[in-house]
Amino acid sequence: MTLLLNIRSHIRIAAKVLPVVGVLLAGMLMKPSATRANAEPEKYLSPIEMALSLDGAKLYVVCEGTNEVRIVDVSSRAVTAQVPVGRQPRGIVLSPDGTRLYVSNSTDDTVSEIDTGRLVVVRTLPTGFEPTGVITNRSGKTLYVANRLSDDISVIDLTSGQEIKRLLAGHGASYFVLSADGKQIYCTHIYPNPGRYRAQPQSEITVIDTARQVVVERKDLHNVAGVFHGAVSADGRLGVVAQLRPKNLIPLAHVEHGWAFGDSLTLFGPDIGGTVQIPLDELDRYYALPWGVAIAPDKSRIFVTAAGADSVTVIDIQRLQKSLRTQHRPFVNDLSASADYVVARIPVGANPRGMVMSTDGKRLYVANRLDDSISVIDAAGSRVTQTIELGGPKTINALRRGERLFYSAGKSFQGQFGCANCHIDATIDGLEWDLEPDGFGKDIVDNRLLEDLAGTEPFKWNGGNPDLPTECGPRTEKFFFRSQSFNPNQLTDLVTFVFSLPYRRNRYRLPNGELTPAQERGKAIFERTNYKDGRTIPQANRCAYSHSGPKYTNRQQFDVGTGKSTDRSPLIDVPQLMNVVDSPPYLHDGSARSLEEIWTVFNPKDTHGVSNDLTKDQLNDLIEYLKTL
Amino acid sequence: MNTKKCIALLAACLIVSWASFAQEIPQFRWENFTTNNGLPDNHVFCVLVDGDRVWAGTENGLGLYEKGSWTTFRPKDGLAHQAVLSLAADERTGDLWIGTMGGLNRLSAGRFDTYTQLNSGLSNDIVYGVGVQGDVLWAATAAGASRLNTRTSQWALFNERNTPMYEIWTYAVSPAEDKVYYAVWGGGVLEYDTQTQRWKDYNDPDGETEMVLMKDQGLIHEITTSVSYVDKILWVATYFGASRYDGRYWHNFLTKDSGLPSNFINQVRAIDGNRAWFSTDKGLAYYDGTNWAVYRPSLDKHQPEMLVRDAEGNITNIPVQTAPAHNYILGVSFQGRDIWVATAEGLSHGIRLNNTEVASGAPSK
Numbered sequence: 005m006t007l008l009l010n011i012r013s014h015i016r017i018a019a020k021v022l023p024v025v026g027v028l029l030a031g032m033l034m035k036p037s038a039t040r041a042n043a044e045p046e047k048y049l050s051p052i053e054m055a056l057s058l059d060g061a062k063l064y065v066v067c068e069g070t071n072e073v074r075i076v077d078v079s080s081r082a083v084t085a086q087v088p089v090g091r092q093p094r095g096i097v098l099s100p101d102g103t104r105l106y107v108s109n110s111t112d113d114t115v116s117e118i119d120t121g122r123l124v125v126v127r128t129l130p131t132g133f134e135p136t137g138v139i140t141n142r143s144g145k146t147l148y149v150a151n152r153l154s155d156d157i158s159v160i161d162l163t164s165g166q167e168i169k170r171l172l173a174g175h176g177a178s179y180f181v182l183s184a185d186g187k188q189i190y191c192t193h194i195y196p197n198p199g200r201y202r203a204q205p206q207s208e209i210t211v212i213d214t215a216r217q218v219v220v221e222r223k224d225l226h227n228v229a230g231v232f233h234g235a236v237s238a239d240g241r242l243g244v245v246a247q248l249r250p251k252n253l254i255p256l257a258h259v260e261h262g263w264a265f266g267d268s269l270t271l272f273g274p275d276i277g278g279t280v281q282i283p284l285d286e287l288d289r290y291y292a293l294p295w296g297v298a299i300a301p302d303k304s305r306i307f308v309t310a311a312g313a314d315s316v317t318v319i320d321i322q323r324l325q326k327s328l329r330t331q332h333r334p335f336v337n338d339l340s341a342s343a344d345y346v347v348a349r350i351p352v353g354a355n356p357r358g359m360v361m362s363t364d365g366k367r368l369y370v371a372n373r374l375d376d377s378i379s380v381i382d383a384a385g386s387r388v389t390q391t392i393e394l395g396g397p398k399t400i401n402a403l404r405r406g407e408r409l410f411y412s413a414g415k416s417f418q419g420q421f422g423c424a425n426c427h428i429d430a431t432i433d434g435l436e437w438d439l440e441p442d443g444f445g446k447d448i449v450d451n452r453l454l455e456d457l458a459g460t461e462p463f464k465w466n467g468g469n470p471d472l473p474t475e476c477g478p479r480t481e482k483f484f485f486r487s488q489s490f491n492p493n494q495l496t497d498l499v500t501f502v503f504s505l506p507y508r509r510n511r512y513r514l515p516n517g518e519l520t521p522a523q524e525r526g527k528a529i530f531e532r533t534n535y536k537d538g539r540t541i542p543q544a545n546r547c548a549y550s551h552s553g554p555k556y557t558n559r560q561q562f563d564v565g566t567g568k569s570t571d572r573s574p575l576i577d578v579p580q581l582m583n584v585v586d587s588p589p590y591l592h593d594g595s596a597r598s599l600e601e602i603w604t605v606f607n608p609k610d611t612h613g614v615s616n617d618l619t620k621d622q623l624n625d626l627i628e629y630l631k632t633l
Numbered sequence: 634m635n636t637k638k639c640i641a642l643l644a645a646c647l648i649v650s651w652a653s654f655a656q657e658i659p660q661f662r663w664e665n666f667t668t669n670n671g672l673p674d675n676h677v678f679c680v681l682v683d684g685d686r687v688w689a690g691t692e693n694g695l696g697l698y699e700k701g702s703w704t705t706f707r708p709k710d711g712l713a714h715q716a717v718l719s720l721a722a723d724e725r726t727g728d729l730w731i732g733t734m735g736g737l738n739r740l741s742a743g744r745f746d747t748y749t750q751l752n753s754g755l756s757n758d759i760v761y762g763v764g765v766q767g768d769v770l771w772a773a774t775a776a777g778a779s780r781l782n783t784r785t786s787q788w789a790l791f792n793e794r795n796t797p798m799y800e801i802w803t804y805a806v807s808p809a810e811d812k813v814y815y816a817v818w819g820g821g822v823l824e825y826d827t828q829t830q831r832w833k834d835y836n837d838p839d840g841e842t843e844m845v846l847m848k849d850q851g852l853i854h855e856i857t858t859s860v861s862y863v864d865k866i867l868w869v870a871t872y873f874g875a876s877r878y879d880g881r882y883w884h885n886f887l888t889k890d891s892g893l894p895s896n897f898i899n900q901v902r903a904i905d906g907n908r909a910w911f912s913t914d915k916g917l918a919y920y921d922g923t924n925w926a927v928y929r930p931s932l933d934k935h936q937p938e939m940l941v942r943d944a945e946g947n948i949t950n951i952p953v954q955t956a957p958a959h960n961y962i963l964g965v966s967f968q969g970r971d972i973w974v975a976t977a978e979g980l981s982h983g984i985r986l987n988n989t990e991v992a993s994g995a996p997s998k
Contacts, residue, residue, distance in 0.1 A: 132784065154784065154785075154786075156783075156784070168725075169725045169726060170726075170768060170783065170784055171726055172726065172728060172739070172741045172744075172746075172783075197744075208744070210742070211742070216727070218725075218726055218727035218742075219726070219727065219728075219741055219742040220727070220742055221742050221743065222741075222742050222743055222744050511785075512785070512787075522789070597752060598752045598753060600751065600752055600753055600754065601751060601752050604750070604751040604752070605751055619794075620750065620754075620756050620757075620776070620790060621756070621790040621792065621794065621795075624754040624788050624789075624790060627754065628787065
């Protein structure tokens with residue numbers, strides 16, 4: 005009873021706080037620009053990835069929050085220079101000769117080429133949608149860029165600066181590793197590949213032949229969703245990628261009976277044969293969101309950052325190989341196994357991401373994204389010896405506190421997962437979840453984007469949560485995390501952060517914001533009020549009625565015929581449509597694998613908008629318009 | 634000079650003469666594949682050479698011939714439908730595009746991605762033809778043309794509503810940098826200009842289905858089955874003859890005035906502006922700009938046969954030991970000097986003989 009009262013109390017407090025936050029945010033937006041510029045708070049740096057100069061003296065740090073690369077003198081631990089780049093930089097690589105840095109600008113769809121001598125951007129190279137990982141071939145003449153939103157890899161000739169081809173990647177292409185001999189590049193993906201509805205997720209390691217510049221292999225990663233950084237040993241015989249194994253097919257409310265996510269590695273290469281997955285977690289403690297990976301030059305240890313657990317896991321490779329030899333069947337689900345090869349968990353700063361190792365293997369540098377710092381780890385001693393402060397605001401505001409909560413797994417039972425497990429980099433995970441404790445296979449729900457959420461209430465697919473404090477508070481704490489509650493201040497911080505997540509730049513609008521002829525035709529279909537034969541379409545069956553307003557939702561619930569017999573209710577909350585193109589699968593339960601299937605498969609009676617009088621090209625026009633929202 | 638010496642001299646002259654002629658007209662030793670030696674099915678709709686690999690689209694699966702053995706892909710492996718109608722390779726990425734009776738596949742390093750009329754913007758699931766033009770995939774379907782921009786995933790459909798396509802049964806596509814040509818079954822040929830983004834149609838000027846009243850004044854017939862655009866020359870196959878168009882003049886080919894073994898042509902594949910291969914229901918034909926050759930099992934006794942027709946219309950029967958698997962030819966693909974041939978009863982590999990081999994087996998005229 006006390007617990008219930010606490011929850012109610014929190015909801016009441018949150019409900020009071022939220023309008024205040026909203027008013028504050030609205031006030032900030034409505035102020036004249038000059039005033040706003042003066043009042044604009046100092047931005048956090050959010051260091052996310054790094055590269056080390058060839059002599060090991062300089063650390064190039066990509067600062068996602070301030071759109072720059074900061075150069076750190078390693079010996080003095082001082083920031084010596086800053087180079088502005090494009091918006092939301094995410095990836096970095098140093099050319100083999102050390103004269104150039106390539107930095108991906110994920111919002112701008114470009115790569116900045118930086119002259120490391122003059123520390124200026126000398127070229128800006130166009131890429132695919134949301135470039136993330138970057139890598140060059142051994143000669144430094146070709147740049148590969150992993151485009152997260154267009155699911156492909158740009159191959160750029162660095163002599164001409166021209167993109168010469170686009171290779172098909174998996175879903176959410178993000179990170180690269182170059183093989184030791186330079187003959188292959190391995191690409192990983194933060195989302196699973198599209199697959200059958202309610203089947204175990206599958207991801208892949210995309211293998212590129214650098215001589216032919218083509219994809220030559222796709223290593224299947226079974227029951228794997230998000231895959232992050234990878235590394236290859238200096239002898240080329242051992243490859244490693246960090247990954248999430250979700251348990252999305254059974255009710256998430258069962259976290260106390262087993263993990264919701266398995267934090268794990270896939271090993272590959274001649275030492276392994278095919279691929280083997282191994283757990284990183286322990287029986288009663290999890291190390292959420294394994295992100296950055298490094299292998300010691302002498303192949304003695306593997307280091308993995310746990311972005312949700314603020315630590316670095318250290319694996320003894322000899323002991324791991326012994327485990328692999330003695331285990332005669334897959335043991336990725338046996339969390340006791342990690343005790344055989346995990347030799348240390350090193351606490352670092354908040355949300356550790358990218359990691360680089362000095363060429364002598366003595367020091368490991370870890371980018372603490374939400375601390376604006378770099379942890380320097382003595383690799384042999386498995387301890388942090390220094391922390392390099394990169395600058396940035398000294399005070400931690402509500403947004404930053406909320407962001408830390410969002411990315412931390414600390415609130416969930418045994419540290420199993422945080423908000424960012426399902427909302428990877430504050431987006432989606434491409435999965436359908438069985439969230440509710442109402443039986444297996446009931447009330448399956450798809451994951452929605454969190455962009456620009458203000459004004460889209462209520463939340464949850466049935467509209468059951470009237471506001472974000474309810475959505476992020478009791479629901480998340482009790483049903484998902486099965487652990488301690490956020491206190492009212494924390495909940496407010498978290499809600500503040502979630503509401504701050506912006507609308508990502510839409511890639512399908514023309515640069516001038518106008519629509520193509522096909523998109524214009526689609527808009528007319530979206531807004532039509534009559535069938536093609538002239539009859540009036542009932543109001544509730546018009547696209548622009550339900551999907552109305554600035555966020556394309558009238559915030560009501562309807563039975564549009566897409567409910568399943570396993571759903572508690574056929575009433576579905578009208579979802580917002582901003583950047584809907586970026587969040588397959590579709591419908592409340594993810595049963596539509598593409599936008600087309602919403603109408604070609606799941607709308608036989610015209611209950612989810614009138615579509616059955618459209619020709620195929622008209623339906624294509626409608627979809628082209630939806631992609632622009 | 635005695636009689637024996639005369640005969641020897643005459644034979645030597647003939648050998649030299651044939652060897653010289655044979656340099657122009659290719660001669661092959663044919664190796665045939667059927668289900669008996671690993672082909673997924675004997676009904677082969679299409680064939681595509683991709684480096685050292687050979688792909689065969691059959692009525693019951695996609696076959697891959699690599700390092701001397703066959704691998705079969707069927708719907709359980711990710712193929713959209715077991716009947717594979719068309720194939721195209723993207724040489725830049727190494728990906729294979731596959732048109733089937735149930736949708737379109739992209740096969741990339743072992744992964745099949747499927748596009749259908751239900752899950753994508755593809756206009757129809759029966760995909761008769763596919764062609765790659767840079768980052769763009771063109772498909773010929775039973776309900777018009779579809780274009781996929783692989784960089785943006787945007788589809789564009791072309792049909793009777795936005796082109797001069799009065800029939801929407803598109804049967805084949807041949808994209809090049811400047812133009813894209815479609816064979817429209819019953820609707821002639823459609824040309825898409827990539828610069829102006831405009832469509833233009835070419836039709837039979839006499840409009841007669843059974844007669845040719847206006848030869849060399851336009852497309853030979855409107856029931857077109859294949860187009861091949863090479864070196865800015867368009868070749869067209871129809872069920873009533875073939876056409877060649879250089880942008881100004883048309884030239885038509887019929888059995889009565891060419892070496893074509895039949896006017897019923899399933900495919901034309903050009904090598905350049907002067908040379909082309911014709912897949913007909915009565916054998917495989919080659920035209921080198923002057924002479925014709927036909928390769929087939931003879932129509933009566935089904936014995937290996939090779940006929941050569943010169944510019945004057947003289948026909949030479951070249952004795953051969955092997956022939957393609959069947960007379961009914963559906964398509965060809967080239968592997969260096971060799972040729973692979975899809976037939977109604979198997980896949981044939983034509984291993985081109987060199988001059989010495991040809992000379993040593995020189996025929997008598």
